[in-house]
Amino acid sequence: RKPRDEEIKSQYIKYVNLEGQLQGTYPLKKILSSFDRKKYWLLSQERRHQEQKEIPICKLVSKQELYKKSKQKQQTTPHILKKELKLTWKVSPNDLTHKLSRSKEWLEKGYQLQVVISDKTKKDRYNQANKDKTI
Known part of the structure; x- marks a missing residue:
């Protein structure tokens, strides 16, 4: 000031x-x-x-x-609201569909969306073929 x-x-x-x-x-x-x-x-x-x-x-x-x-x-200053979508590699197809529909709603409302795809734990390492299939 x-x-x-x-x-x-x-x-x-x-x-x-x-x-x-x-x-x-x-x-x-x-x-x-x-x-x-x-x-x-x-x-x-x-x-x-x-x-x-x-x-x-x-x-x-x-x-x-x-x-x-x-x-x-x-x-006049727009407040950009941020949302975070967390996914693991072992996400079920139904859960993935639900999360993607929610993320679509957030984007339509003007939220800024950050998608995080991570392993749940170090023990749950998913092989590359399954990761590519999920994406």
Whole structure:
């Protein structure tokens, strides 16, 4: 997260108002005392201004607008749900048919599907001919 208000380390900032216009260089304390702290934040536009020894550009933003933007971003960001289908080499034909039909339903719903085919135990090694037959 970008530094805001007292988190800004510089004594002077380049101030950008609500309309996005650069106003000039001002002392940080003067800008912080000039607006309603309940409605607005002063956000630094650079994350690493402390290392660069430059005066950071800081923008006055409405808390309400940031909240609306974050909510809108959450709604537009698709949540990719993942499902995992585990199979062993000794799966019965009926069980395989059922699992494949379930996986088809998941894919149609938009889930991301990962298929894992493994040996149940090391003792249950299945020979290559039977594995090819199962696939």
